[in-house]
Amino acid sequence: MQFFWFIISGGIATALHYAVLIALVELLGMSAAPAATIGTLCGAAVSYLLNRRVTFAGTTTGHGQAVPRFIAVALLSAFLNGLLVWIGVQTLGWHYMAAQALATVLVMGLTFRLYRNWTFAQ
Numbered sequence: 832m833q834f835f836w837f838i839i840s841g842g843i844a845t846a847l848h849y850a851v852l853i854a855l856v857e858l859l860g861m862s863a864a865p866a867a868t869i870g871t872l873c874g875a876a877v878s879y880l881l882n883r884r885v886t887f888a889g890t891t892t893g894h895g896q897a898v899p900r901f902i903a904v905a906l907l908s909a910f911l912n913g914l915l916v917w918i919g920v921q922t923l924g925w926h927y928m929a930a931q932a933l934a935t936v937l938v939m940g941l942t943f944r945l946y947r948n949w950t951f952a953q
Contacts, residue, residue, distance in 0.1 A: 833886055837943050840881035845935060848874030849928075856927060863920050863927035867934070868913035875905035887951035900950040904942060911938050 848870040855866035879901050883890070890897070912934045919930025 833947065834943065836886040837882065837946070840878060840886050841939060841942075843881060844874035844878035847877050849931070852927075852931060863930070864913045864917040867916040867927070867931055868909045871909040871912045872905065875901075875908065878905070882946060882951070887946065889953075890951040891953060892951050897950055901946070904945045904950055907945075908938050908942050911941075 850870075851873045852863075852866050852870035855861040855869060856863055879898070883894075883897065912931075915934035915937060916927060916930045919925040919933060920927050923930070
């Protein structure tokens, strides 16, 4: 059930991430990789709140320990996400949203495991 709530929480955070990404690229003309990284960080803020309250609601890990760990995972996630989008766009010539979709799937599994086994670990 935890993974189900992770998907729901992540879906909401990802929707924000994508909205920021699209706005930065389409409206402000920013390059896809940095826009994807900024979008990831915005989504991460929402992700912490939802995962803390819903996905890992039973955690006894205090905010003082969970927040720095969450930030570390979010920074790793943002870096990997931006790198994967850059590779997709610059190296493979993909549309930035195709690269972002693949990056989302690839980074999601790692992120869930890190949150469950480290960030919000009992």
